[in-house]
Amino acid sequence: MKVAVDAVVFAYINKELNILLIERAFEPFKGKLSLAGGFINENETADQAVIRKLKEETNVKLNYLEQLFTFTDVDRDPRERIISIAYYALINPTNHNLEANIHAKDVNWYPVSKLEYLPIAFDHYKIINYGITRLKNKVIYEPIGFELLPKYFSMSDLYDLYCAILGNNLDRRNFIKKITSFGLLKKTKFKTKGHIGRRAQLFEFDQKKYEKLKLNGFKFDI
């Protein structure tokens, strides 16, 4: 019995949630798309294996990594019994430019909205959907959305991101009112530029303040 890791890697590109998939060069499922992943070495944890494999296969750097679920169906790999410890990861725009990566030949971003039309290998479609569900649930009560945005972002960026993840049922004013009420966004001295329309104030998420508040029982909740 072998043990592998697989990672559902999310990025926020062109106002859409995207995931990272690799075009397989060999059988089984040659030419189809699969998650990044691979076997765990004897001397590393599963977390370390994910980070190593993502570096090897795609050269992306992760902002956030969390274990998702372990898939153990007996026939999930046609070759032999392989158990997969699945993860999901978030990366921000500084790190998701694949052009800059040497190893990224057959690695690409695919919008979540188009997944159903793609040929996805193994049980990875199931794993991806599990990841999307977890992200939707978690983004509501943990401030992990910021890991998908650049360090400085506008309220509109943040609002659009939440709409992209959750599916548009948010009232813009109420969203801003609530997120502002936590006092976790530091106003920076910067504004957006290079676009039409009014310039937006840029903010920065105050991670340290969040850690402190959390210790005192504060719960982030959109």
Add this chain to the structure above:
Amino acid sequence: MKVAVDAVVFAYINKELNILLIERAFEPFKGKLSLAGGFINENETADQAVIRKLKEETNVKLNYLEQLFTFTDVDRDPRERIISIAYYALINPTNHNLEANIHAKDVNWYPVSKLEYLPIAFDHYKIINYGITRLKNKVIYEPIGFELLPKYFSMSDLYDLYCAILGNNLDRRNFIKKITSFGLLKKTKFKTKGHIGRRAQLFEFDQKKYEKLKLNGFKFDI
């Protein structure tokens, strides 16, 4: 690399949350307490392995089973590299009488409140705490508490259970008001007996109605 399962099995006994532990007969950690579990066979899923091992080792029957987390620290077992897919399970009073079980010689229930004083083997203390945290979080937004109670239960049973799990910060009247408002408790024709004081109405959880409501977007939430 070997793959095992371990289960944090919860029962509600004497108004306290208890977990099932086995006294180890052999080294390593001989005489210490460990979770029920064991290796996964080549032809079974992890879920099936948990059910099989619990039957073999403790003969208890599970009401609810859910994967918790996969623990992969390199040195978590002193003998060799063993990855553990941890589960938590809930069982109700019909099934938690260990006296009736042949294999249950060194298997016992231990109140969660006394865990810190017990000698617990491997990284199982960590796994148990992970399980307790998950149970606390999940019992709030999924109706899994009922799996710890007998089929027919009183409002006081339910209230006491939630207090035992969450730690007493509940207002009795508000709790009953809320849980009643869902309309998921069927009044039975039975009442408690064999105790002093006024007799309590017994209720039954309406699983089918819950499934239906859930499809329509209903969210259980204490």
Add this chain to the structure above:
DNA sequence: CCAAAAGTGTTACAAGTACACCCATGA
């Protein structure tokens, strides 16, 4: 001056919280 995106408050309604007394029963 126009098109585009940013920014900003109020009101109505729903939900949550705090709180105390009477009832039924068997011993």
Add this chain to the structure above:
DNA sequence: TCATGGGTGTACTTGTAACACTTTTGG
């Protein structure tokens, strides 16, 4: 008749939801 646990309602506070116009800016 008393001790024990069961059962119930209201007022207040807080949070959520719905909703539209003005401001800034570059072209």
